[in-house]
Every structure is written in C-alpha cells, then in structure tokens.
Amino acid sequence: MSSKPNTIVIFGASGDLTSRKLLPALFSLYLKGRLPDRFRIVGYTRREWDDNIFRERMQEGVETQMQFDEVASAWELFAQYLHHVHGGLSAAEDYQHLHTALSSLEDSPSERLYYLAVPPRYFTDIVSGMAQAGLISVGPDCCRVVIEKPFGDDLQSAQALNQALHTHLDESQIYRIDHYLGKETVQNVLVFRFANTIFEPVWNRNYIDHVQITVAEEVGVEHRAAFYDDIGVIKDMFQNHLLQLLTLVAMEPPATFQADALRNEKIKVLNAIRPPSESEIGRYLIRGQYRGYRDDENVATDSETPTYAAIRFDIDNWRWQGVPFFLRSGKKMATKTTEIIIHFKRPPHIMFPLPKNYEISPNILALCIQPDEGIHLRFDAKVPDTAAEMRPVDMEFHYADSFGECSIPEAYERLLLDALIGDAALFTRADEIEMAWKLIDPFISASKGKNRPTLELYEPGSWGPTAADSLLGEEGRKWLRGCAEHGDHPTKSGC
Numbered sequence: 001m002s003s004k005p006n007t008i009v010i011f012g013a014s015g016d017l018t019s020r021k022l023l024p025a026l027f028s029l030y031l032k033g034r035l036p037d038r039f040r041i042v043g044y045t046r047r048e049w050d051d052n053i054f055r056e057r058m059q060e061g062v063e064t065q066m067q068f069d070e071v072a073s074a075w076e077l078f079a080q081y082l083h084h085v086h087g088g089l090s091a092a093e094d095y096q097h098l099h100t101a102l103s104s105l106e107d108s109p110s111e112r113l114y115y116l117a118v119p120p121r122y123f124t125d126i127v128s129g130m131a132q133a134g135l136i137s138v139g140p141d142c143c144r145v146v147i148e149k150p151f152g153d154d155l156q157s158a159q160a161l162n163q164a165l166h167t168h169l170d171e172s173q174i175y176r177i178d179h180y181l182g183k184e185t186v187q188n189v190l191v192f193r194f195a196n197t198i199f200e201p202v203w204n205r206n207y208i209d210h211v212q213i214t215v216a217e218e219v220g221v222e223h224r225a226a227f228y229d230d231i232g233v234i235k236d237m238f239q240n241h242l243l244q245l246l247t248l249v250a251m252e253p254p255a256t257f258q259a260d261a262l263r264n265e266k267i268k269v270l271n272a273i274r275p276p277s278e279s280e281i282g283r284y285l286i287r288g289q290y291r292g293y294r295d296d297e298n299v300a301t302d303s304e305t306p307t308y309a310a311i312r313f314d315i316d317n318w319r320w321q322g323v324p325f326f327l328r329s330g331k332k333m334a335t336k337t338t339e340i341i342i343h344f345k346r347p348p349h350i351m352f353p354l355p356k357n358y359e360i361s362p363n364i365l366a367l368c369i370q371p372d373e374g375i376h377l378r379f380d381a382k383v384p385d386t387a388a389e390m391r392p393v394d395m396e397f398h399y400a401d402s403f404g405e406c407s408i409p410e411a412y413e414r415l416l417l418d419a420l421i422g423d424a425a426l427f428t429r430a431d432e433i434e435m436a437w438k439l440i441d442p443f444i445s446a447s448k449g450k451n452r453p454t455l456e457l458y459e460p461g462s463w464g465p466t467a468a469d470s471l472l473g474e475e476g477r478k479w480l481r482g483c484a485e486h487g488d489h490p491t492k493s494g495c
Contacts, residue, residue: 005038005110006420007102011089011126012118013043013054017148019061022117025412027062030078031071034417040105042083044098054084065410089122095133102135112143113419123147124164131168138170146175146419149240151428153231154444155437162430171430175419180241181426182411185369185399189248189340192367192375199365200253202344204319209362210472211325212341212480213245216333220290220460221307226298232305234447237329239440243270244428245369246325249340250315259424263432270435272317281446281453284312288456288465290332304447304455307331310468311443326472328479332460338369339483352388361392366482373408374398376482 008026010018029035043054059075062068068075085101087094102112114136116126127145130136136143145165152158165174180186193200202208215237221228228236247266254261276284288308294301308330315325342365350360364378375397383389399408418426446452456465463479472478 004036005040005106005108006036007106007110007112008039008041008115008420009044009098009102009112010041010115010117011044011122012116013084014045014047014049014057015117016061017117018043019058020065021410021412022115022416023058024062024065025410025416027071027075027078028066028409028413029417031074036420038110040081040083042085042102042105044085044087046086046088047084048086049084051083055079055082058082089118089125089129092129092132095129095135098130099133099135113146114143115146117148120148120150120152120161123161127165127168136168136173138168138173142173144173144175144419144422145169146177148177150231150235151176151240151433152437153235155434155441158433158437162434166430172424174430175424176428176430176433177415177419178240178244178428179411179415180244181428182413182415183369184408184414185367185373186245186248187414187426189245189367194253205321205323207344208323209343209345210323210477211246211249212343213242213249213325213327213339214341214479214481215241215245215329215338216336216463217329217331218333218336220293220332221296221299225296228307229299229303229305232447233307233309233329233331234311234440234444238309238311238327238443239436240428242327242329243436243439245340246313246327249342250320250325252319257425259427262425263429267429267432267435268317269315270432270439272315272320273439274314274316275439276442278446281442282451284471285443285446285453286310286456286465286468286471287447287453288330288458288468290330290460291457292460293332304452306447306455308333308456308458308464308468309443310464310471312471313439326477326479328464328468330458330464334461334463336371337481337483339481340367340369341365341480341482342367343477343480352390354388354390360390364480364482366480368483372398372483373400374483378482 010022012018026035026041043058049057059079062075083105085098087097114130116123118126127136136145152161193203247269250269251265252268254265286309287306289303289305290307293299293307294303308328310326310328313325313327315321315323344363344365346360346362361378361380366376366378368374368376377395378392379395380390381393383391415426418424454467456467458465469478
C-alpha cells in the first residue's frame with residue numbers, strides 16, 4: 001500500500017451497490033487495518049445530501065450485511081471518513097465542482113480511486129467529464145478507474161467502449177470488475193491446480209473426459225425483468241462469469257502471479273477456443289425459458305429471451321484437444337449452485353471379477369464455488385466382505401470446517417483492496433473482454449436469427465429443459481450435480 005493518502009470517489013453512491021456491497025467491504029477492510037493510514041471516501045450523487053445524511057444511509061446498508069452491534073463503535077470512527085458531494089453526470093460545471101470539493105478535502109497530494117457504480121451508458125461521459133476538469137490524466141500514478149459490467153453489449157460496442165476509455169486513460173488505469181473473480185473459491189481454483197502437484201499431471205486430455213461448469217439460480221428475474229428481457233442469460237452470464245471460470249480451469253501455469261502474466265494465459269485459452277460453424281451452433285447451443293416467465297411484470301408476452309442456456313466449447317490446443325467444455329446457467333432452477341465438475345476417463349482395462357456389463361464409475365472432481373464452498377473428490381472403493389463389489393465414495397473439503405463459517409470475505413472486499421494497491425490480476429483486460437464477446441456473439445446472433453434453436457420451456461424448480469441432456473447425451477455423457485448433492489452442509493450465517 002502506498003504511503004500517500006488515498007481518496008475513494010464513488011459515482012452513483014446512492015445506489016444499492018454502494019450501500020450493500022462497497023461500503024460494507026470498505027468498512028470490513030478498515031476493521032482489519034487494511035486501508036491506508038490516511039483515507040477518505042467521497043460519495044458523488046444527485047441527491048441533496050450533506051455528509052451526515054450520507055453517513056446515515058450508508059450505515060443502514062452496512063447494518064443489513066453484518067452484526068452491527070458488535071462493530072458500532074468502530075463505525076462511528078469510520079463514518080468520519082465519509083463525505084458527500086452533490087452533482088450530475090453530464091454538465092462540465094459539476095465536474096469542476098467535484099474537483100474543488102476534492103481539493104478542499106485533501107490536505108496533501110493523494111492517490112485517487114474512482115469507482116463508477118452507475119449504469120454503463122454513463123461510463124464514457126464520466127471519464128470524459130473528469131478528464132476535462134483535470135480530475136484524471138493518462139498514467140498509472142495519477143489515478144485508477146473501476147467500472148462494473150456489462151462491458152458493452154457485443155463485440156462492436158465493447159470495442160467502442162474500450163476506445164473511448166483509452167482516449168483519456170491508459171489500460172493500466174482501468175479496472176473492469178467481475179465480482180466472480182473476487183470470490184475466494186474462484187481464486188482457489190488456481191491454488192488447487194498449481195500449488196498441488198498431484199493434480200496437474202492429470203489435468204489434460206489424456207485423463208479428463210470432459211468438463212462441466214454450472215451457475216444455477218433458484219430465483220427468477222424479479223425486479224430486473226425489464227433489464228433482463230433485453231439481454232437474456234447468454235449476455236448476462238456466459239460472456240463474463242462462465243468464460244472466466246473456463247479460463248481458470250483451462251489456462252497454463254503463468255510464470256508469475258503478476259497481473260499481465262496471469263491475464264496473458266487466460267487470453268491464450270480464449271484464443272484457442274474453436275469458433276463454432278453455423279451448423280455447430282444448432283448442436284452446441286440449447287436455449288430454455290422457465291414456464292411463467294412471460295407472465296412476469298415488464299416481460300413481453302411473446303418474449304423469446306432465454307432464461308437458461310447450455311453451450312459446448314472446444315479448445316484447440318495440446319492440453320485440451322478433444323475434451324469438450326459444457327457450460328450451463330439458468331434461473332428458477334432446482335437449487336442455487338456454482339460448480340466446476342472435472343469428469344475423468346474410466347480405466348482403460350478392468351481386471352476385477354465384476355458382473356457382466358458392470359461399469360466402474362469415473363472419478364469426479366467437483367470444485368464448489370457457492371454456496372457449498374469446498375471440494376469433493378469421488379472415487380471407487382471396494383465394499384467390505386465382497387469379492388470385488390465397488391461403490392463410489394466421496395472425499396470432502398469444506399471451507400467452513402477448515403477455516404470457520406465466517407472465514408470467506410465478500411468478493412468486493414478483495415477486489416477493492418487490489419484496486420487500491422494497483423494489483424489488476426483479478427480484473428479483466430480490454431483484449432480479454434473483446435475476445436469473450438467474439439466467442440459469444442455468434443450464439444447471441446443465432447438466438448435472434450431466422451433459424452434460431454428452439455426455445456425450450458422448463459418447469460421452475462427443475463434443472464432446465466430436458467433438451468439440454470442431448471448436448472451431452474449424444475456421447476453417453478450426462479449432467480452431474482457434484483456440489484448440489486451436498487447442499488445440506490452448513491453455510492456461514494450472521495458473519
């Protein structure tokens with residue numbers, strides 16, 4: 001952490017993101033002594049608030065996220081570092097007013113972190129307005145700017161956004177945040193792979209049959225219906241979260257854990273994914289919509305928006321040639337889970353005296369991202385007092401058991417700390433964003449085209465449309481629920 005004082009400016013600070021995620025994360029960092037010795041947090045909104053009202057609103061959000069009575073005295077001290085500045089997002093005089101306000105708060109040169117907690121349509125206006133007001137300049141020593149997804153709506157808009165940002169900022173100053181990368185269990189994928197030598201030798205096409213990545217939600221679109229009906233699950237989940245998980249599973253070990261080394265390896269994976277042909281899209285994409293979606297408020301009665309999708313990707317490189325990656329995500333599914341399933345190949349020869357047509361279960365490695373944070377390894381064991389009868393058994397690791405129920409911090413806590421210290425390893429780079437859109441755009445276009453894949457209906461509370469089974473079933477594979485089957489494990493509460 002730099003010895004310079006630090007100013008954190010949050011645009012759109014009156015929104016839920018700030019009160020429910022950003023301020024609780026910053027307060028938690030303060031409690032742990034990880035913020036700079038001299039810092040201030042400035043909320044910039046259109047509201048006619050003073051500092052005290054802003055502090056009260058932020059306290060209301062923090063109280064919903066932690067056991068506040070235990071930290072109330074610390075909050076009183078922390079709240080003194082919170083300030084509010086009133087202003088809009090389009091007028092030049094508003095940015096000049098912000099410049100004056102920050103100068104009056106800062107008694108010495110400070111590093112600044114600007115967090116754009118606003119809809120993406122304001123990104124370029126804010127950066128341009130700050131540049132004209134002298135709030136930013138090109139160069140990593142000036143400041144850093146954090147922007148939330150979505151980073152564009154397609155490849156063309158993502159390229160235009162990057163170009164507009166690069167007019168006023170160096171790429172090293174731009175921190176595109178995807179909260180999935182801040183999850184401890186996502187970061188543990190790399191530790192699991194590259195800090196444990198027992199798995200890396202078999203992490204390839206010689207031993208792995210296929211990979212499944214699932215992000216399932218129990219809830220429907222709820223208050224996001226108007227927004228969601230315009231984008232659907234492919235834009236909402238695949239272009240960012242699911243492809244990020246795929247790159248962590250498939251990437252080669254970087255030489256160091258520095259940002260560019262890590263992100264370079266992720267880019268190599270995305271570049272190696274085989275672009276699907278028009279005929280393959282029809283076989284590699286399954287679209288679904290939960291029954292009753294069109295009855296939701298703000299959803300078109302004839303909506304073709306998918307709330308579920310399953311997509312196959314193939315990676316054309318030495319490590320993964322011939323190993324398909326199956327990604328799926330949906331709303332109103334049987335349970336909430338995010339998991340990565342590594343499905344190993346069966347033994348090439350069985351010498352045991354087994355019944356005719358008996359098949360040994362393949363080894364299954366399940367990396368459980370949420371809510372059952374941990375790892376499950378399934379392997380066969382001999383049933384006692386039998387000649388050679390076998391049964392799959394499970395070896396488990398749970399974060400709550402090993403580190404305590406409250407051991408896992410919120411994702412924004414890690415990401416905000418990294419942005420403050422200038423570590424961009426867990427943030428997405430411009431070329432990575434554009435490459436992801438390049439891979440996803442064909443599936444989005446196919447969903448809107450004349451010959452689009454059938455939109456399959458599925459029952460709420462199920463695991464999606466039965467047609468999704470055909471994506472794997474053609475080769476004898478089936479969807480697995482490695483982590484969801486262990487959903488009764490206690491999870492953290494009141495942390």
